[in-house]
Amino acid sequence: MAIIAFCALSTPSAFAAGTAAGTAVSSQATVSFVISGVPGSAQSGAATFLVDEILDLNITRVSSTVSVSAGDVSRVLLFRLTNTGNGTETFPLSIDNLIGGDNFDPQAAAPAIYFDSDASGDLSAADVAYVAGSNDPTLAPDASVAILLVNNIPASVADGSIGRSALHARAATGIGAPGTTFPGQGTGGTNAVAGAKGGQAEVFGEYLVGDVQVTLAKTVTVVDPAGGATPVPGARLNYQIVVSVAGSGTAHGFVFTDPVPAGTAYASGSLRLNSTALSDAADTDAGELLAGAPQTIRVALGDLTQAVGPQTIAFTVTIN
Amino acid sequence: MKRMKIFAAGMVLAFAATTAMAQQKDCILLKTVAEIEKVDTNDRGEKTTRLVPAEKIVPGDEVVYTVSATNICDEAADNVVIDNPVPEHMKFVANSAVGPGTEVSYSIDSGFHYDKPAALKVSNPDGSQRAARADEYTNIRWVMRNPLKPGSVAFARFRAKLE
Numbered sequence: 001m002a003i004i005a006f007c008a009l010s011t012p013s014a015f016a017a018g019t020a021a022g023t024a025v026s027s028q029a030t031v032s033f034v035i036s037g038v039p040g041s042a043q044s045g046a047a048t049f050l051v052d053e054i055l056d057l058n059i060t061r062v063s064s065t066v067s068v069s070a071g072d073v074s075r076v077l078l079f080r081l082t083n084t085g086n087g088t089e090t091f092p093l094s095i096d097n098l099i100g101g102d103n104f105d106p107q108a109a110a111p112a113i114y115f116d117s118d119a120s121g122d123l124s125a126a127d128v129a130y131v132a133g134s135n136d137p138t139l140a141p142d143a144s145v146a147i148l149l150v151n152n153i154p155a156s157v158a159d160g161s162i163g164r165s166a167l168h169a170r171a172a173t174g175i176g177a178p179g180t181t182f183p184g185q186g187t188g189g190t191n192a193v194a195g196a197k198g199g200q201a202e203v204f205g206e207y208l209v210g211d212v213q214v215t216l217a218k219t220v221t222v223v224d225p226a227g228g229a230t231p232v233p234g235a236r237l238n239y240q241i242v243v244s245v246a247g248s249g250t251a252h253g254f255v256f257t258d259p260v261p262a263g264t265a266y267a268s269g270s271l272r273l274n275s276t277a278l279s280d281a282a283d284t285d286a287g288e289l290l291a292g293a294p295q296t297i298r299v300a301l302g303d304l305t306q307a308v309g310p311q312t313i314a315f316t317v318t319i320n
Numbered sequence: 321m322k323r324m325k326i327f328a329a330g331m332v333l334a335f336a337a338t339t340a341m342a343q344q345k346d347c348i349l350l351k352t353v354a355e356i357e358k359v360d361t362n363d364r365g366e367k368t369t370r371l372v373p374a375e376k377i378v379p380g381d382e383v384v385y386t387v388s389a390t391n392i393c394d395e396a397a398d399n400v401v402i403d404n405p406v407p408e409h410m411k412f413v414a415n416s417a418v419g420p421g422t423e424v425s426y427s428i429d430s431g432f433h434y435d436k437p438a439a440l441k442v443s444n445p446d447g448s449q450r451a452a453r454a455d456e457y458t459n460i461r462w463v464m465r466n467p468l469k470p471g472s473v474a475f476a477r478f479r480a481k482l483e
Contacts, residue, residue: 030402
């Protein structure tokens with residue numbers, strides 16, 4: 001009985017994509033025997049083959065359904081393209097918005113495909129636009145790249161409608177029915193063989209049009225120095241603004257701004273969001289007092305939905 | 321004259337003994353062939369499988385290895401044992417080792433120990449033991465039950481899957 005501790009005996013070449021294309025795999029047998037009491041042995045020649053290149057890829061949708069409003073521009077879907085083949089391969093990309101099963105076709109922006117170069121998950125200045133035939137991604141086995149599709153939403157789409165936009169990628173070496181061979185075109189002169197997907201893949205993301213109405217209700221309370229409610233010089237004006245959202249959509253990156261009224265002075269440190277104090281400086285909290293004439297109150301409320309609930313902003317000014 | 325003849329005969333005898341010694345080492349000609357299964361479908365939709373030389377092999381494909389041992393000497397070979405390491409980058413396919421007239425055993429330690437599958441145990445991280453999986457086999461051994469007669473061929477075959 002042989003008992004072996006099996007810790008680190010497995011070979012380290014364990015790519016998810018499998019043994020690298022161009023690898024030589026050999027098998028060789030030995031024989032031992034006895035003739036007339038004399039032991040002998042022999043070895044066979046090696047039976048060797050070269051591993052061919054399988055052309056395979058995988059696209060995953062990273063974005064969940066993206067909530068948009070009619071007429072939105074440059075809305076982004078995030079995908080990840082992975083080379084699941086066993087050789088380095090180049091993958092030309094394209095966008096396909098003519099997908100069935102949706103209510104409208106998003107309009108591809110120009111350019112419509114970007115590499116998420118800064119890995120932010122969103123379109124930013126550092127992201128490099130894809131140019132077909134110029135910067136087609138070349139990926140080693142198991143390597144992947146994040147790709148953004150950028151679309152504009154038509155102005156005429158109804159609340160609740162869905163638009164699909166797909167990323168298509170294909171192996172530059174060739175596409176065809178699974179098993180199709182491209183002789184001598186694989187890594188290191190091996191044959192390239194179309195994998196289970198035929199060397200191409202297409203995966204769509206979705207935009208959901210959400211109707212959204214944002215309402216602001218502003219109230220003011222006057223407190224004069226005598227304890228009354230007369231707006232005399234030196235009286236304090238306590239402003240309260242309630243931001244409410246209704247509808248199924250999202251108000252993206254909502255920013256509230258309000259100039260300090262003429263003839264008044266902002267009371268330092270009086271800014272509140274949902275009763276929490278915000279500093280007047282431009283810093284990590286949502287609020288700040290912008291310099292200028294007049295000065296302006298600014299509160300960045302982020303993405304607002306009906307589910308998030310009303311947001312209450314408060315600040316105080318004094319009558320000069 | 322008579323003395324000379326005896327001397328010459330002695331020379332021949334010595335020469336024959338030397339070649340017999342040399343031949344004994346090379347008495348079995350061993351050959352390995354790598355093939356893949358190809359499925360053909362005829363006009364009536366019937367499928368037949370045949371082995372063709374290994375080509376167009378990508379990860380996940382199975383290769384059929386056939387080892388043939390031919391006794392090219394005039395005497396029977398006893399204790400014939402064929403050993404084949406599972407090729408690097410490949411995993412042994414469970415229950416695929418066959419050889420007419422042989423006992424098959426396996427190793428999980430690069431040929432140090434051989435045993436039947438049930439006796440091959442692997443230690444778990446917690447110290448307990450489990451049966452070794454076929455894909456953990458490192459070597460296959462075929463032991464011939466009977467001598468290999470002059471001119472006879474013994475076959476040993478197994479399948480392995482490319483990682």
